[in-house]
Amino acid sequence: MREIDVNEVIPKVRQMCMDANYFLGDDVKSALVNAEKNEESPVGKGILSDIIKNSEIARDQQVPMCQDTGFAVFFVEIGQDVHFTGGSITDAINEGVRQGYADGYLRKSILGDPIQRVNTKDNTPAVIHYDIVPGNKVKIIFAAKGGGSENMSEIRMMKPSDGVEGLKDFVLDRVRRSGGNPCPPIIVGIGVGGTFEKCAQIAKKSLLREIGSKHPDPYYAALEAELLEKVNKIGIGPQGLGGRTTALAVFIEAHPCHIASFPVAVNIQCHAARHKEVII
Amino acid sequence: MSEEKIKITTPLTDDVVRKLKIGTQVLISGTIYTGRDAAHKKMTDALGKGEPLPFDPKGQIIYFVGPAPAKPGKPIGSAGPTTSYRMNAYSPAMLDAGLKGMIGKGQMSEEVRDKLKEHIACYFLAIGGAGALIAKSIKEAEIIAYDDLGPEAVRKLTVEDFPAIVTFDCYGGNLFEEGVRQYSRE
Numbered sequence: 209m210r211e212i213d214v215n216e217v218i219p220k221v222r223q224m225c226m227d228a229n230y231f232l233g234d235d236v237k238s239a240l241v242n243a244e245k246n247e248e249s250p251v252g253k254g255i256l257s258d259i260i261k262n263s264e265i266a267r268d269q270q271v272p273m274c275q276d277t278g279f280a281v282f283f284v285e286i287g288q289d290v291h292f293t294g295g296s297i298t299d300a301i302n303e304g305v306r307q308g309y310a311d312g313y314l315r316k317s318i319l320g321d322p323i324q325r326v327n328t329k330d331n332t333p334a335v336i337h338y339d340i341v342p343g344n345k346v347k348i349i350f351a352a353k354g355g356g357s358e359n360m361s362e363i364r365m366m367k368p369s370d371g372v373e374g375l376k377d378f379v380l381d382r383v384r385r386s387g388g389n390p391c392p393p394i395i396v397g398i399g400v401g402g403t404f405e406k407c408a409q410i411a412k413k414s415l416l417r418e419i420g421s422k423h424p425d426p427y428y429a430a431l432e433a434e435l436l437e438k439v440n441k442i443g444i445g446p447q448g449l450g451g452r453t454t455a456l457a458v459f460i461e462a463h464p465c466h467i468a469s470f471p472v473a474v475n476i477q478c479h480a481a482r483h484k485e486v487i488i
Numbered sequence: 489m490s491e492e493k494i495k496i497t498t499p500l501t502d503d504v505v506r507k508l509k510i511g512t513q514v515l516i517s518g519t520i521y522t523g524r525d526a527a528h529k530k531m532t533d534a535l536g537k538g539e540p541l542p543f544d545p546k547g548q549i550i551y552f553v554g555p556a557p558a559k560p561g562k563p564i565g566s567a568g569p570t571t572s573y574r575m576n577a578y579s580p581a582m583l584d585a586g587l588k589g590m591i592g593k594g595q596m597s598e599e600v601r602d603k604l605k606e607h608i609a610c611y612f613l614a615i616g617g618a619g620a621l622i623a624k625s626i627k628e629a630e631i632i633a634y635d636d637l638g639p640e641a642v643r644k645l646t647v648e649d650f651p652a653i654v655t656f657d658c659y660g661g662n663l664f665e666e667g668v669r670q671y672s673r674e
Binding site for chain 1: 511526553554555556557558559565566567568570571573593594595613615616617618619620621623624637638639640651653655663664666667668669670671672673674
């Protein structure tokens with residue numbers, strides 16, 4: 209049994225909140241540079257160039273690349289040989305968010321209640337997904353999830369008879385209906401299978417993959433490539449004003465499912481794809 | 489962006505708005521006001537009751553934005569646009585009250601487009617997710633109403649060469665439709 213004091217977690221979470229919002233990942237940056245080179249629309253090319261410039265200003269001045277600094281979403285993998293001491297791990301993560309969003313001049317976007325709508329003023333509580341894994345380490349992944357792209361996401365309990373063609377139609381329809389709303393170029397995260405809630409969760413988790421990485425299963429790698437090509441034929445383009453670059457990547461995560469079911473979830477991510485991880 | 493940009497100053501007149509066709513890139517200077525969901529609800533409720541707005545909307549532009557907090561020494565934090573369709577319910581009443589333009593991202597409704605024609609007004613797009621870049625054109629920021637709403641409070645911004653693209657013009661033009669039609673390969 210390895211003991212970890214939860215107070216050790218707070219400064220690490222604080223730092224991740226700031227770093228994710230200031231520093232765009234190299235994978236996203238190089239995908240944007242590549243897209244700018246290949247974009248046919250002059251307006252689209254200009255927008256991509258400004259988005260790249262924006263990420264450089266954010267990095268140099270250490271300010272958030274987007275004013276929507278997101279819902280703080282965590283995927284936490286806890287080794288089963290770990291024993292937390294010094295308090296609650298959930299409280300520690302929320303304290304890290306509180307400090308990171310205050311000290312980092314990040315926007316506080318969370319309402320304590322969805323109907324009564326009063327801002328909690330410290331961007332807590334976070335949404336935290338815990339997983340127990342073998343070992344004695346703890347892996348904490350932080351993602352800052354913006355509201356504009358989250359709003360364009362959807363889950364559908366499809367019929368087994370809809371098959372993979374039904375999945376493709378749903379994904380393309382979802383992207384078409386989103387237009388410029390989720391700040392294209394986007395990343396399309398697809399969950400397929402599982403139960404209602406599992407499907408949505410794996411769609412979100414798929415968005416953590418590195419852009420340019422291939423799905424380990426050749427079937428899904430081919431499906432991702434086909435969907436990316438089709439999404440980019442729609443013509444939505446940067447910010448929805450027309451062009452070749454609608455998505456930078458399509459990621460799929462599958463899970464075993466019930467004989468009666470074929471759940472498909474589409475989680476849309478804007479070009480400010482912000483996530484960081486730390487292993488303790 | 490490569491094409492020529494037109495400089496405009498608020499408040500906007502009918503003559504200026506008539507020159508703005510879809511696809512025109514503008515650099516806006518002067519005063520603009522911020523407002524997003526919660527502030528729009530309060531403002532349109534006020535209009536419904538015949539009460540005054542926090543500012544005179546005649547000829548003015550509202551920017552749909554909830555900025556990040558300002559770092560010390562800066563007027564404002566990152567300040568890119570929020571998604572405009574959520575203001576479809578409120579913008580017609582604001583245009584009826586004299587507003588000449590909105591800045592946001594993404595589509596707006598047919599009803600909004602009709603109101604823009606009726607009142608000779610237009611809808612501009614700012615680049616979503618370019619909040620750090622856009623903030624450089626904002627020189628001053630002052631909260632003038634609804635302080636309790638935090639990032640959603642109404643702010644008076646002084647801007648210099650704020651970059652935007654005319655997306656719905658006063659002639660019924662819609663740059664989203666034109667752009668996607670041109671580049672669709674489906």
